[in-house]
Amino acid sequence: MSESILASTLVYGFVNSVALMLTALGFSLTFGLSGVANFAHGGLYLLSGFLAWMLIHWLKLPFPLAALATVAAVGALGAVLYRVVLRPVRGIVLSEVISTFAVGVAIIELFRWKGFTTYDFSLPVFVEGGVEVFGVSLDWHRVCIVGIGLGLTALLWAFTRFTSTGLALRGMSQNESTALCLGIDSDWAAMLSLALGSALAAVAAIALLPLGIISINTGYDALLVALAVTVLGGLESTPGMMVGSFLVGYATVLTGNTIGPRWNEVVYLLAIVLVLGLKPSGLFGRSKELEDRV
Amino acid sequence: MSRDPGRRRERLDRGIKARSDDIFAIASIRDLAYVLLPRLLAVLALLAFPLLEAVVSPYWQTVILNTLVIALLALSWDLLASAGLVSLGQSLFVGAGGYAAGFLNARLGLSPLWTIPLATVGGAAISTGLLFPLLRLRGIYFGMITFALPLLLMRVIETTGFLGGTEGLHGLTPLPGRTAELYLMTAAALVTIVAFRRLAATDYGLVFRAIRDDDRTVLAAGFHIQWRKAQAVLLAALPACFAGAFVTHRFQFVGMTAFALDYSILPLTSAVVGGAGSFLGAVMGSFILVPLSEVMREFGSLRVVLYSLMLLLFTVVLPEGIFRLLVRKYGQFERLAPLPEAGRGR
Numbered sequence: 001m002s003e004s005i006l007a008s009t010l011v012y013g014f015v016n017s018v019a020l021m022l023t024a025l026g027f028s029l030t031f032g033l034s035g036v037a038n039f040a041h042g043g044l045y046l047l048s049g050f051l052a053w054m055l056i057h058w059l060k061l062p063f064p065l066a067a068l069a070t071v072a073a074v075g076a077l078g079a080v081l082y083r084v085v086l087r088p089v090r091g092i093v094l095s096e097v098i099s100t101f102a103v104g105v106a107i108i109e110l111f112r113w114k115g116f117t118t119y120d121f122s123l124p125v126f127v128e129g130g131v132e133v134f135g136v137s138l139d140w141h142r143v144c145i146v147g148i149g150l151g152l153t154a155l156l157w158a159f160t161r162f163t164s165t166g167l168a169l170r171g172m173s174q175n176e177s178t179a180l181c182l183g184i185d186s187d188w189a190a191m192l193s194l195a196l197g198s199a200l201a202a203v204a205a206i207a208l209l210p211l212g213i214i215s216i217n218t219g220y221d222a223l224l225v226a227l228a229v230t231v232l233g234g235l236e237s238t239p240g241m242m243v244g245s246f247l248v249g250y251a252t253v254l255t256g257n258t259i260g261p262r263w264n265e266v267v268y269l270l271a272i273v274l275v276l277g278l279k280p281s282g283l284f285g286r287s288k289e290l291e292d293r294v
Numbered sequence: 295m296s297r298d299p300g301r302r303r304e305r306l307d308r309g310i311k312a313r314s315d316d317i318f319a320i321a322s323i324r325d326l327a328y329v330l331l332p333r334l335l336a337v338l339a340l341l342a343f344p345l346l347e348a349v350v351s352p353y354w355q356t357v358i359l360n361t362l363v364i365a366l367l368a369l370s371w372d373l374l375a376s377a378g379l380v381s382l383g384q385s386l387f388v389g390a391g392g393y394a395a396g397f398l399n400a401r402l403g404l405s406p407l408w409t410i411p412l413a414t415v416g417g418a419a420i421s422t423g424l425l426f427p428l429l430r431l432r433g434i435y436f437g438m439i440t441f442a443l444p445l446l447l448m449r450v451i452e453t454t455g456f457l458g459g460t461e462g463l464h465g466l467t468p469l470p471g472r473t474a475e476l477y478l479m480t481a482a483a484l485v486t487i488v489a490f491r492r493l494a495a496t497d498y499g500l501v502f503r504a505i506r507d508d509d510r511t512v513l514a515a516g517f518h519i520q521w522r523k524a525q526a527v528l529l530a531a532l533p534a535c536f537a538g539a540f541v542t543h544r545f546q547f548v549g550m551t552a553f554a555l556d557y558s559i560l561p562l563t564s565a566v567v568g569g570a571g572s573f574l575g576a577v578m579g580s581f582i583l584v585p586l587s588e589v590m591r592e593f594g595s596l597r598v599v600l601y602s603l604m605l606l607l608f609t610v611v612l613p614e615g616i617f618r619l620l621v622r623k624y625g626q627f628e629r630l631a632p633l634p635e636a637g638r639g640r
Contacts, residue, residue: 037434088610094380097434098566099609101382105559106602113596224445227438262453269446276439277427 004135009253011136017249018149019211020229021242022204025152027226028241030197033160033169034190036086036096041201042223043104048074048202049214050111053121063124071202078198082191090190108219121214123206141210148207152200153242169193221265228268232275247271301630311625332624337484344476355472359544361584362479363537367561368568368576369486370534375570376494377526378432378506383440385557386424387531389447391417391538396463396548406467410539417535422528429523432509441558448553462549469543479540483577486533490573493529502526559598560584563605569615578617 027041038044048070055066085103089095127140160166171179172189180186201222209218229248233240248271255263307315314325343350343358367384374381395413398404404412428439452460469475493499501522504512509519542548560583561576568579583604587597608615 085606085610089613093433094437095609095613097382097437098562099606102602102606102609105555106599106606109595109598109602113594113599224442227442231438260453262449266446266449266453269442269449272442273428273439273446276431276435280431280435 005257007134008136009250009257011133011138013250013253015138015142015146016253017246018146019208020225020249021153021245022145022149022207023222024226024229024241024245025149025156026197026200026204027223028230028238029156029200030193031230032238033173033193033196035093035173036082036190036194037093037100038194038197039097039101039223040081040104040107041197041226042219042221043107044074044078044198044201045205045222046111046214046216046219047077047107048205049123049209049218050116050121051202052123052206052209053214056124067206070206071199074202075195075199079191079195081198082187082194086190086194087187104219104223108216111219112216116214117216119213122212123210123214125210145207145211148203152203153238157238165192224265224268224272228271232271244271301632303628304631305622305626305628307626340480340484344473344480347473352472355476357585357588359475359479360588361580362476362483363541364560364564364584365483365577365580366479366486366533366537367557368564368580369483369490369573370530370532371561371565372570372573372576373490373493373502373530374526375565376499376506377502377523378509379429379523379526380433380437381440381558382437382562383442383444383558384534384561385444385553385555386440386447387417387421387534388538388541388557389444389552390421390424390531391535392542392548392552393417393457393463393538394420394535395539395542396466397457399466399543400463406469406543409467410536410543413539413542414532414536417538418528418531421531421535422524425527426520426524429520429527444553444558448550451550458549460550462547462551464547466543466546466548468546469540475540475544482533482536482540487573487577494573556598559601559605560587563601563608565615566605566608567616569617569619572617575615575617579615582616 023045026044027038030036030038030041051073052066052070055061055069056063059066061069081100081103085099086096089099125139125141126144130137130139131143132138133143158166160170168179168184169189169192171182172184172186176186179189204222225248229244230241231244232247233242233244248268251271252264252267255267310325310328314329344355347355367388370387371381371384391413394417395406395409398409398412399406424443425440428436431439451457457463469478494503501512501517505517505519505522512522513519538552541552561580564579564583565576566579567583568577569575583601587601590597590600593600612619
C-alpha cells in the first residue's frame with residue numbers, strides 16, 4: 001500500500017508543482033522583464049476564468065474559441081493596465097504595487113458583488129477520461145496541464161533567448177539605459193511584458209480552473225501562490241521559480257496527504273515568510289537583487 | 295485652466311500665511327486665528343461630538359467609532375511609512391492587540407481597565423517580535439511579508455484551533471457605554487496625532503525618515519538601522535494594537551475577522567487618500583473614507599471595489615493626497631505668470 005501512496009504523492013506532486021508554476025509564470029515573467037510586481041495577477045486570473053465562462057455560457061462560443069478570446073482580451077487588458085495605471089507611477093515601486101493591488105482587489109470584489117459566488121461556475125475539461133501513470137490513475141486534463149505548463153515554460157525560454165523581441169525585453173531588464181541607446185522603447189517593452197504576463201495568467205486560469213469550481217477566493221489564492229513560488233526561488237530568476245514551484249508543490253501534496261489539505265495555504269504563507277526572513281534573495285537570487293531587498 | 299504657452303502657473307504664499315509664519319511675536323488676532331482656528335475647530339468638533347447624543351443618531355456614533363479605529367490604524371501606517379516600511383497588513387496589529395485583550399479577558403478574567411493597556415503594550419511587543427527577523431527587508435518585500443503574515447496567523451488559528459480557532463473568543467466584558475467609548479477613542483486619536491507629529495519633528499523621527507530615504511547612508515552614519523526600524527514598528531504598533539484591543543471589547547468578541555483584509559486596506563486607502571507623511575492627512579482620509587463607505591453599505595461588497603478604485607485614483611492622479619492639497623489652497627494662491635524670455639523658445 002505504501003508504495004502506491006508514494007507513487008500517487010510523486011505523480012500528483014508533479015502535477016501540482018506544474019500547476020503552481022503555471023499560476024506563477026505570468027507574475028514571474030512580468031517582474032523579470034519590467035520589474036513591475038503585478039499584484040493584479042490574482043484579479044486577472046479570476047477575471048479570465050469568469051470571462052471564459054461568460055463567453056461559453058452567454059455567447060455560446062465553443063470552448064477553444066472562448067479560451068483564445070479570453071487570453072487575447074486579458075492580454076490586451078494587461079497592456080491597457082500599463083498605459084493607464086502604471087505609466088504615471090512607473091519607477092515608484094510602492095505606487096506600482098499599491099495601484100496594481102488596488103486593481104486586483106477591485107476586479108475580485110466586483111465579481112463578489114455581482115454575485116459570482118454560487119457553485120455553478122466551472123470550465124469544461126479539455127479531454128475527458130484518464131490514464132494510468134506508474135500505477136496511479138490520472139485524468140487527461142491533468143496531463144494536459146503538465147504539457148501546457150512545461151511547453152509554455154520552454155516556449156518562453158526560447159522566446160526570451162532567440163527572438164529579437166524577447167532579447168529586447170531581456171536587454172531592457174538588464175540595463176535600461178543601454179537598451180534605450182539601442183533604440184528599444186522602455187514603455188513598449190514594459191507594456192509588452194505586462195500584456196504577456198496577463199495573457200499567461202489567463203492561460204493558467206483556463207488550464208487550471210476546470211479542476212474545480214471558480215470561487216472568488218481563487219483570485220487571492222492565485223496571487224498568494226505566485227508570490228510564494230517566485231519569492232522562494234528568487235523573484236527574477238526563472239529556474240528559481242521552477243524549483244520554487246516544485247518545492248512548494250511537493251510540500252503542499254505531502255502536508256495534504258499527511259496532516260490535511262487545510263494546511264496548504266499555511267505552506268504557501270510559511271514559504272513566503274521563512275524565505276524572506278532567512279534568505280531574502282530567494283534560493284537562486286543574485287547579490288544584485290539583494291541590494292534592492294535588504 | 296488656460297494653456298497659454300507664454301505663461302506658467304505659479305504658486306505664492308498668501309500674505310496672511312507669510313505674516314503668521316514669521317512674525318508671531320506681534321501676531322494680530324486675525325493672524326493667530328488663521329493659524330489656530332482650523333486645528334481648534336477640528337479638535338473641538340471631535341471632543342464635542344459625543345455630547346451631541348440628542349442630534350446624532352447612535353448609528354452615526356458607531357460610524358464615528360469605526361472611523362476612529364481606522365484613523366488609529368492609518369496613523370500607525372503613516373509612522374511605519376515614514377521609516378520606509380510600507381505595510382499592506384495593518385490587520386496584523388489589530389489581530390495581535392485584539393487577541394491579547396481577548397486572551398487576558400477570557401482566560402485570566404482581567405477587566406478592560408487592565409486588558410486594554412496590557413494588550414496595547416503586549417500586542418505591540420508581540421507584533422514587533424514577529425516582524426523583527428523580517429525588518430531587513432525593504433520596499434515591496436516588506437509589503438509582501440506584511441501582506442502574508444496576517445493571512446498566515448489567520449490560517450494557523452483556523453487550523454490549530456488555538457485561541458478559540460474558527461469560533462473565536464466570545465462573551466468578553468463590554469465597555470461602559472457609548473459616550474465612554476467615544477471619548478476613549480477620541481483621546482487615543484488626539485494623543486497619537488500629537489505624539490507622532492512631535493516625534494516626526496524631533497531628531498529621532500528624522501532618523502526614521504533618513505532610513506526611508508537612504509538607509510545605507512544612515513548605516514554609514516553609525517546607526518543600527520534594524521534596531522531603529524524595530525523601534526518604529528513598536529511605536530507604530532501601539533495605537534494599532536490599542537485599536538485592536540478596543541474593537542475586541544466593543545464587540546465582546548475576537549475572532550479571525552481581526553486579521554481580515556478590511557483592517558489592512560482601509561487604513562492604507564485612508565493614508566493614501568489623505569496623503570501620507572503628515573499624520574493629519576491619514577486621519578482626514580479615514581474621516582472621508584469610513585463615513586462614505588457607511589453611506590454605501592447597501593451596495594455590499596461593491597464598497598471594497600470603490601475603496602480600491604479610490605486607492606488607485608489617488609495613487610495615480612493625486613499622489614500628494616487631499617490634505618496637502620487643502621493645506622496648499624489654504625496657504626497659497628495660484629496665478630498665471632509670464633515666462634521669462636529664455637523659456638519661450640521651447
